[in-house]
Amino acid sequence: MAKADLQTIVILGAGAGGLAAAIALGAAGYRVLVLEAAAGPGGKLRQVTAAGQAYDAGPTVLTMKWVFDGLLARCGLRLEDGLPLTRADVIARHYWARQDREGGACLDLFADPAESRRAIADFAGADNEEGFRRFTEDSARVFALLRDSFIDAARPNPVSLSRRIGLHRPGALFALQPFTTLWSALGRYFPDPRLRQLFGRYATYCGSSPFLSPATLMLVAHVEQAGLWLVEGGMHALARHLAAIAEGLGVRFLYGEAVRAIHSDAAGQAVTGVEMESGQFIPASQIIYNGDAAALGGLLGQTPAPSRAGGRSRGRSLSALVVCGPARPRGVELAHHTVFFSENYRDEFDAIFRDGRPPDDPTIYVCAQDRDAAGQLGEGHAAGAAERLYCLMNMPADGDRRLYQESDIEKCLTAMDRRLAANGLTAGRLRDAQIVTSPDRFAALYPGSGGALYGKASHGWMASFSRPGSRGPLQGLYLAGGSVHPGPGVPMAALSGKLAADLLMADMGSTSRSRLAATVGGMSMR
Known part of the structure; x- marks a missing residue:
């Protein structure tokens, strides 16, 4: 046939x-x-x-380019054929609470691990630099173990995964640390709690809490260092x-x-x-x-x-409140990807996953969509003109049970601005022009999800x-x-x-x- x-x-x-x-x-x-x-x-x-301007309002990061290269090789193409790509030299910039008038504590991670090691040494000392060296080696090892046996393979069960990796390689199986939480594992690498917070954020890439997710998620660190790309348009x-x-x-x-x-x-x-x-x-x-x-x-x-009251969101991953719009940011310098960390990370995730409410002090991710990886505005950007900002805070996936009123959204935006200011940034968003997407809107966009953006949480x-x-x-x-x-x-x-x-x-x-x-x-x- x-x-x-x-x-x-x-x-x-x-x-x-x-x-x-x-x-x-x-x-x-x-x-x-x-x-x-x-x-x-x-x-x-x-x-x-x-x-009048277009904004990415969903994922903003392209990694694992090999996935698309392998797919498009089936029809004799490469991803960059007709799609201009730029490999980012700065993975992301990170800020913590401002300690003086000059701005918050800042750390850039780079595509070059040697650059990141030097930055971490300057930021947190030799012990954390050594921890980062071991962390990158272990995350690369975890990714290598899982790429062909799990990530790019039919869904296994624990027994079949063990067979794929090799029952004769107990050291390899132990390296996955499936019974250790990501947060606990990070304590073995980083004495500085700010670095545990930074790398713990990788759990949110699959909509989860670092305090409940397995240490296996450290592989995200290797995924980013293996290549993070900016897509033109x-x-x-x-x-x-x-x-x-x-x-x-x-x-x-x-x-x-x-x-x-x-x-x-x-x-x-x-x-x-x-x-x-x-x-x-x-x-x-x-x-x-x-x-x-x-x-x-x-x-x-x-x-x-039927489900119990409040039980319908059980097991769901994170939702979000996303704000897209023109802004004139002032204060600390933005990169293309910038993260502003909350004061108490555990409280933030307890609010979302335990209490089912928006966090009072959220971590904020900002994508400056007119900037290159290091934070430079394009040549065509007029001096003093507003730029396109995407701001995100994590939220509970309760969009099918809760209609977010204007007062609810305003409370979240106030918490967002308060955290940005504490870490040194005045966002300067033009509020009359911004588009806000809350969990109930995500629930409407993606039926059955309740606003969860990642399916089930990886807890x-x-x-x-x-x-x-x-x-x-x-x-x-x-x-x-x-x-x-x-x-x-x-x-x-x-x-x-x-x-x-x-x-x-x-x-x-x-x-x-x-x-x-x-x-x-x-x-x-x-």
Whole structure:
């Protein structure tokens, strides 16, 4: 059977996972239709317009470029073909509370580990410099152990992961430190609590608390040092670029098309197609669902189980309050990525995960979208003109249970400005022009999530094994996105799409071989 004769494969969602799946399938010659409820591609790689300018309003960091290079190699392309990229020399700038009139304590991390070691020695002394050397070595080791055995592989269980790494290598298994929290592990490397706070923040990259997440997440340090890239036009340009590549492979996109239900056969065992909100039915025997796994049951007609008051957000990852808009910042110097740390990190995460409320003293991440990695404004930026700022504070994922009123948002913005000022920055946001996205808005954008931006929180050593894998609950249904294996983040979601597409193609190949065997067998019996 020629691939062109096969029924169209339907992908629900044009986020990073759906786009990656579309490219993998299109490159292999399959007919693909992508249905996206939004007006364009991207999913969480979204864009908003404030005061006539476009802002990235979702992920702002591109790492693990090898994921996209491997995907696009299937169609003879590289990521930078038609998408200008710049490798950042400064990974991020970090500020703590201001100790004098000149501003807060500041530390830059660099793409060059030797530069970072020198900066840490100047900032916190020789003991912390030595700790950083050991930390980078161990984080690289953890990443090397997990890249092929877990990150870029079908979802394992603890036993199969141990086999992949090698049961004869107990030292390697011990290096993963699955039963130690990230915060506890950091104490072995860094006497200075500010550095524990800095590297503990890596837990938030998967929407989690460093006090509850496994030490395995130290691998994020290696991921960043292996390459952090700035995309010309912002991260949303990456989504548009991937969609254009998919279209060049013959993939069709229908935007503004929301799906009401996924239908199955009379036995409830295999998918038969999707029903659109418009009432149109699109037949399909292979579907890749690129959405939050928590919303899948509703599309399959399952009634959600009742929950206790306040219990619906249990296990969810972080949400956020994101502010995008023009600003005239004053005070300490911004890099492209700058973090302003709170006074008490544990209190911040206790507020979110234990108490289910916005933190009174949040850590603030600022992306200065008109600046290069080191913080220089572009040549075309007029002197004295406002620049584009993206400010984020972590929030509880309660967007399906709480409607954030203007007074709630104002309280959060006040806490945000108070922390920035304590660390030396007056943001100078032009409030009449800014766009604010709160957890309830994220819940509306991403059905089933409650505003959680990373699926389930990675709390406890079993969390990574509890995410769904590529195979869905029905025959012909496959899963992709940041809420499934291998986890959240743009490259990880892209990997999930590639894994889903590869599994789908393997299943279709197996089916074709079975049909061929049956045909040959029938002929031989005649």
